[in-house]
Amino acid sequence: MISDPLILSIAIIFIMFVFLLSSIWIGISLILTGFVGMLIFDSNLPDSISIFDKIGDLLASSMYDSLNSWSLAALPMFILMGEILYKSSISTKLLNGLMPWLNFVPGKLLHINVAACSLFAAVSGSSAATTATVGKITLEELKKRGYSKALALGSLAGSGTLGFLIPPSLIMIIYGVLSDVSIGKLFMAGIIPGILLATLYSIYIIVVSKINKEVVPNDEKKYKFKDYINSIKELFPILALIVIVLGSIYGGIATPTEAASLGVLGSIFLAVYFKSFSLEIFRIALLNTIKTSTMISFIIVGAGFLSQVIGFLGIARAISEYIGSLGLTPMMLILIIGIMYILLGMILDGISIVVMTLPIVLPIIVMAGFDPLWFGIFLVFMVELSQITPPVGFSLFVIQGISGEKIEYILKATLPFFILTILAVIIITYFPQIVQFLPNYMIK
Template sequence: MISDPLILSIVIVFVMFVFLLSSIWIGVSLILTGIVAMLIFDSQLPPMISIYDKIGDLLASSMYDSLNSWSLAALPMFILMGEILYKSSISTKLLNGLMPWLNFIPGKLLHINVAACSLFAAVSGSSAATTATVGKITLDELEKRGYSKSLALGSLAGSGTLGFLIPPSLIMIIYGVLSDVSIGKLFMAGILPGLMLATLYSFYIMIVSKIDKSVVPTDENEYVLKDFIKSLEELFPILSLITVVLGSIYGGIATPTEAASLGVLGSIILAIYFKSFSLEVFKNALLNTMKTSVMISFIIVGAGFLSQVIGFLGIARAISEYIGTLGLTPMMLILIIGIMYIFLGMILDGISIVVMTLPIVLPIIVLAGFDPLWFGIFLVFMVELSQITPPVGFSLFVIQSISGERIEYILKATLPFFILMIVAVVLITYFPQIVHFLPNYMIK
């Protein structure tokens, strides 16, 4: 029996990593970790109350509380919208429409990954869907035209993570549900940091293309007015869908869940209009949506149970009090937490990082004086970093399956964009107004 919450927290982290490294499902690992924590803790319950009864009560209540949220209904809807866009030809039209507009910028079509991922992220909400969709269309095309494969792969890896930052975002929905922060405000808060990160990527591509002329082919197609007009016809459907989904949220017309439903309806209408919709496409989109939604829901249930156990055992309070005695400045605290998240990103996927750490980290962050809304965007950045950190960087695996390149080559190509993402984290930490500007402006 262990009664010291600090020692118990160390044991819990160790047990959790043992379960996760044993290839057990993440949701099951979180539930088992909570059960083990309850069993080894001297809870001093009255003799008539069985510890097993208490575990059962906590598990049942956490399952209900974790999933009994109307906001969570937006999750499968946004996933379905992204799947329909991915399965139909709409995503291809997005890429074709961007090509003429990027031809005159230094780096030319190397910017297409950044621009396409930014736009697709605004209707997908999924980093994996963004990376896979854009990568399948751009990588072969860029290689055929003679562009640097390393820069193309790196920009895709970095830009693909924008699916978590530029709203609507699955991670933001999960964070909002677990932290009781307005999902609408989180969506607004993510726009400027997302655009800032995309701009940093584009500036880097421009600088490299100016220094090394070999990354861009000397002969390139010239586009005339007719091509620009045609490109607008290709871009208009996606831009319209983005306007409907995000505009309805920011204009106060619809909740994120209602906007997600509009997005699904809009994606179906566009797919039918472009004659790329079929029952087979819809069936596959529904099946993939069900698989992804159930997987995420199971993880949320496990995290909810572990969160209740941590609250019951007083671990979060004990850790908060202990960190308070260390005399860390707020910036030193956020640095340590950032390093912790980068380390976790090497072995866990983004959703798991959020649901596993939030019950412990959020109380500490609030105690240190940080705003939960700001921390939500900070956490999304950390999740983005986890997508491109080995050995469990999911985006790296997606790109490897698309390109057929060795993982070492992809890692080397991704490193500059990884560093740029850290630069963006530093900027929002020292200038939190970047995060707060739009939510405060829209409220006024």
């Protein structure tokens, strides 16, 4: 039996990784970790209460508390909206509409991954859906036109993660529910950092295309005035859907959950309007939404139980006091936490990272004087990095499935965009006003 919280925390972390590396479902791994943690703790419970009774109470209460949230209802709605857009021809129209406008920019159509992912992220909320949808359309087209394969793959990997940063974002919803931070404010806080990251990607493409002329073909299609008019027709429905979903939230007309429902209705309407909607498409979208939502909910339940166990055992308080005794500066603390998240991204998916670490990390962050709203965006950046960090970077596998390229080649192509994402993290850390400006300006 162990009574020292610091020793117990090390033991629990070790146990958790043993379960996770044994290929057990993440939700079950988290529950088993909490279960074992309770069993090895010298709890000194009254004789009238057994340790199993206490475990049962914690598990029951955590299941209810974790999922009893109206804000969490937005999660399946945004997933369904992204699925409908992904399965219909709307995403193709988005790409066709962007092509004429990017033709005059250095790097030309290489920017299409950045622009298309940014726009699709604003109506999807899912990094996987954004990467898969845009990649299936752009990679083959860029290859046919003679663009650099490495730059096309790297820009898709980096830009695909914008699905987590540009609202609506599934990670932001989960973070907001678990940390009790306004989801509407999180959505606002992610806009400028999202634009910043997309801009860094585009600047890199421009610089590379200027240095190496071979990454862009010489012969390009010349667009006429009518092509630009037609492209506006292609883009207008998507832009209208973005305005409806995000405008209803920022204008105070609807909650994120209500806006997500509007997004689902809007995506169905657009699919019907463009004659790309069918009952089979809707059935597949519903089925994928149920699978994804259930998976996420199971992980949240497991993380909720582990969070309650950590609180009961006094681990969070002990770790906070220990780190406080080290006398670390706030910047050193955030550096250590950032490195920890990058390492975790090598073996865990983004959602798991958030729900597993938040109970321990958030109290430490608040104690160090960081704004929980700012930390939410910092954490989203860390999750983005986890999507393109080997060996479990989910976006890497999505791109491999689309392109058929070896994972080593994709990793090499993705590295510059990985570094640019870290640069964006450094910028928002030293200038937190980038994150806080819109929420503070728009909500008094």
